[in-house]
């Protein structure tokens with residue numbers, strides 16, 4: 090087999106496995122085997138750049154290069170659908186269609202209405218050539234690069250499946266609930282703002298300037314509308330979409346052709362509950378006249394087709410009394426107003442509190458204490474107050490006044506220009522802020538002081554034993570026990586684990602400091618770039634911005650932290666306590682175990698380092714440099730002009746070939 094043939098074969102096989110996994114959810118090989126095939130293809134593409142292809146499965150990992158999006162005009166405008174909310178509206182639609190078709194029999198295709206972002210994909214000769222967002226319906230953003238990262242979207246259609254030479258297919262990009270929850274959990278840990286719902290998360294992701302972000306966030310796509318001159322025009326929408334499924338697309342779950350309005354209503358009723366078991370958000374059912382000929386006959390109004398309509402599910406909503414608004418203070422000092430209401434049953438749970446988000450929302454709702462309020466649990470996880478039944482308001486009820494002072498420490502609140510939230514600026518003595526910072530400091534990925542938890546932190550704080558993270562290092566067994574001798578054993582454990590945390594490497598100390606916006610990865614980057622705390626403390630804005638992955642917001646936050654007297658004081662006391670304030674000798678010397686247990690062959694001529702330097706690098710990272718290729722070789726580090734015999738042997742044994750850049754990235 091020639092390399093070109095092997096490349097094409099691997100691409101085809103990998104595409105099929107992608108389809109089995111992401112579209113059918115029925116993988117037929119192990120992740121390991123999949124990775125092996127992918128590596129092989131990556132190596133071949135590297136060696137034979139003449140066969141490069143942007144639609145190759147290897148291109149789905151993304152890049153960190155910053156991109157901007159071109160505005161593109163839609164070939165066919167992207168229309169929206171008229172909405173209906175109840176049975177009577179659905180019956181009206183059905184009758185309008187019947188009248189429009191002058192009594193001719195017709196079928197209605199019922200399918201899920203997905204709650205994501207609409208996208209229009211163009212395929213020419215079976216290859217994805219363009220992906221454009223809806224935009225204003227006339228023109229949208231070209232997000233092709235990012236869409237390539239969505240694994241359920243085929244980059245190349247199945248050969249011989251009968252797809253037309255050129256067509257557009259439209260659908261919805263979504264973030265599945267599972268990915269959404271994982272993403273928010275991770276953002277909560279790093280102190281980043283949470284996404285309110287999967288739609289916002291999908292939208293933020295799709296517009297990300299780095300395609301790698303899209304590749305990592307597990308977006309999904311369902312396609313529901315075929316367009317183009319070569320689409321079979323005499324059949325039906327249902328049949329065409331099932332054809333598209335054969336070409337490789339993921340289509341709406343549970344599509345059904347209905348012959349009567351009763352069948353349509355049954356479908357709606359069934360999915361109103363069943364949709365809760367779907368992996369993605371849906372907000373209704375779309376009803377489409379199935380025959381394309383009949384669709385053309387019915388035509389369009391200025392805004393939407395006459396042949397289709399959206400039935401929107403009712404967001405679960407109840408009315409209850411607002412008793413009080415309380416205010417929560419977060420680790421960063423942000424204030425969240427909370428509605429406290431009479432308990433009410435909503436979407437399977439009892440709800441008595443709902444977030445009011447910020448002062449603007451309270452003002453928009455014109456909320457009064459004692460109001461009967463509507464609470465909804467829609468796409469959002471946390472219930473929200475969406476309206477007020479003003480007819481039940483009495484003159485004695487008082488409007489809600491947003492607090493002016495922190496409910497926890499009494500400090501006057503501030504509001505940063507351009508931000509919706511109010512903040513308590515007292516980060517030194519405001520209890521929830523202090524306790525939040527200590528909880529972050531002891532957490533697993535930071536100092537990992539696992540003998541402490543939120544309750545113990547609260548207890549020590551209440552008893553005046555700790556006021557900030559540095560106080561942890563002055564705790565003695567006797568202080569913790571107080572008069573209670575039973576506590577000695579557990580107190581000793583606490584002291585021991587605090588002592589042990591002094592060995593936690595510098596990277597994690599930087600993370601533990603709790604500098605706003607500095608998550609685990611950024612902390613690592615900073616530690617490696619500046620090597621010790623003094624260099625980091627003295628870094629200028631420009632120097633910080635030079636660190637890959639540090640933008641303006643993070644850089645400014647770091648500068649602010651190291652200009653704060655109180656932070657500097659805590660830092661000094663942590664240093665005096667003996668925490669690691671610089672990279673260890675080992676890290677400095679660059680020793681890691683990243684290549685531990687790996688046998689690596691070096692071959693060819695290199696541009697960035699000499700062969701001896703690569704040999705030293707392999708050893709520095711725990712790997713073994715070996716002379717000849719065997720089945721035990723982990724990979725070949727290959728430069729220019731790798732000998733053809735070696736290349737052939739590597740190919741024959743299925744040994745990976747890694748180029749300089751990839752290798753340096755591996756040990757980075």
Ligand code: IVH
Pocket residue numbers: 168169170171200201202203204206207260261313314341375394397399
């Ligand atoms: S058909 C000309 N089918 O809902 C009709 N749309 O307001 C084209 N949507 O913009 C749309 N699921 O983003 C259609 N199964 C589905 C849908 C669907 C969600 C979205 C789409 C559209 C909006 C309609």
